[in-house]
Amino acid sequence: MYNNMNEATVPTPTATPKMVAAATTVAKIAHAGSSLPPSTFTPVSSPELATAAAATPQNLDQEVSKEAVYKILYFKLHGMAATTRIMLALSGAHWESIYPQDWTNEKQETPFGLMPILYETHSTSGQTLEIPESEVIERYLARKFGFWGKDAWEEIAIHVFYCSSKSVLSWYVNKVLLAFPDTKTRELTKFVEKEVPAWIVQHEKWLSRSQTPGFYVGNQLSIADIHSVVCLDRFLTIPECKDLFSSEKTPNLFKLKHNLQNYPRYTDWVTSPEFEAINVSTRQRLAVLKG
Numbered sequence: 001m002y003n004n005m006n007e008a009t010v011p012t013p014t015a016t017p018k019m020v021a022a023a024t025t026v027a028k029i030a031h032a033g034s035s036l037p038p039s040t041f042t043p044v045s046s047p048e049l050a051t052a053a054a055a056t057p058q059n060l061d062q063e064v065s066k067e068a069v070y071k072i073l074y075f076k077l078h079g080m081a082a083t084t085r086i087m088l089a090l091s092g093a094h095w096e097s098i099y100p101q102d103w104t105n106e107k108q109e110t111p112f113g114l115m116p117i118l119y120e121t122h123s124t125s126g127q128t129l130e131i132p133e134s135e136v137i138e139r140y141l142a143r144k145f146g147f148w149g150k151d152a153w154e155e156i157a158i159h160v161f162y163c164s165s166k167s168v169l170s171w172y173v174n175k176v177l178l179a180f181p182d183t184k185t186r187e188l189t190k191f192v193e194k195e196v197p198a199w200i201v202q203h204e205k206w207l208s209r210s211q212t213p214g215f216y217v218g219n220q221l222s223i224a225d226i227h228s229v230v231c232l233d234r235f236l237t238i239p240e241c242k243d244l245f246s247s248e249k250t251p252n253l254f255k256l257k258h259n260l261q262n263y264p265r266y267t268d269w270v271t272s273p274e275f276e277a278i279n280v281s282t283r284q285r286l287a288v289l290k291g
């Protein structure tokens with residue numbers, strides 16, 4: 001499974017900062033010619049990696065830390081990077097979306113041959129953390145940026161709503177978008193008549209019971225709020241789903257969306273030329289998948 005990892009980048013448990021820096025230099029040389037940051041993913045921890053992963057806790061109320069800069073590698077599509085990009089935008093951290101230039105070859109350099117991948121580079125140590133797997137990235141950033149609740153119970157509740165929305169979006173992607181042509185229509189009907197209405201009923205119920213309108217949990221923005229808005233926006237682009245949503249039919253989901261729109265950094269991101277470019281190529285890709 002780890003065939004493509006660069007062994008030179010794997011620090012031992014007793015690796016010193018000097019050894020880590022040397023390994024990083026070797027990795028940079030090994031990746032000359034590639035557009036991707038050096039691959040550094042490793043199953044072996046070290047004090048330096050643990051410190052880097054725990055470093056720079058930020059939240060929306062704190063001044064932006066320049067200690068870590070982020071790159072998120074994904075196709076020029078919303079897809080599995082949408083929630084991560086929104087969290088990065090909201091955090092005020094220094095970040096950029098990067099796109100594969102020659103994916104067939106670059107794929108070989110990545111931990112699982114799949115995107116998204118988050119690269120977090122620390123300016124003090126020069127260390128780059130490479131994190132694959134969309135859900136891991138989302139949860140890592142949610143914790144780091146303060147979208148993961150204020151206590152252990154809030155964390156559980158946020159996780160519950162986040163997972164519930166994740167599963168309905170996965171249902172759509174796996175059973176409708178990626179379906180063979182002969183089953184697509186049948187699965188889409190199931191999605192529109194059963195899966196989305198069930199999501200709406202349950203999430204409207206829980207949002208109507210929340211402590212603060214516009215948030216699932218507590219009185220602050222969480223990954224559950226952000227991810228449900230990503231789902232809502234996605235479902236609103238499906239013509240067969242559109243009529244299931246309105247300010248009368250789904251007032252609490254709409255409140256969630258309007259609340260998010262009150263964050264200037266969110267609005268800056270979703271009105272940016274780059275977001276629009278991702279919109280355009282997402283629409284093109286979806287048109288192809290729809291057939």
Ligand SMILES: N[C@@H](CCC(=O)N[C@@H](CS)C(=O)NCC(=O)O)C(=O)O
Pocket residue numbers: 079080107113114115116132133134135
């Ligand atoms: N479990 C992975 C799945 C990632 C995945 O399937 N990525 C697709 C794009 S949505 C990909 O990288 N495809 C390119 C390829 O297979 O070469 C995650 O959640 O990150």
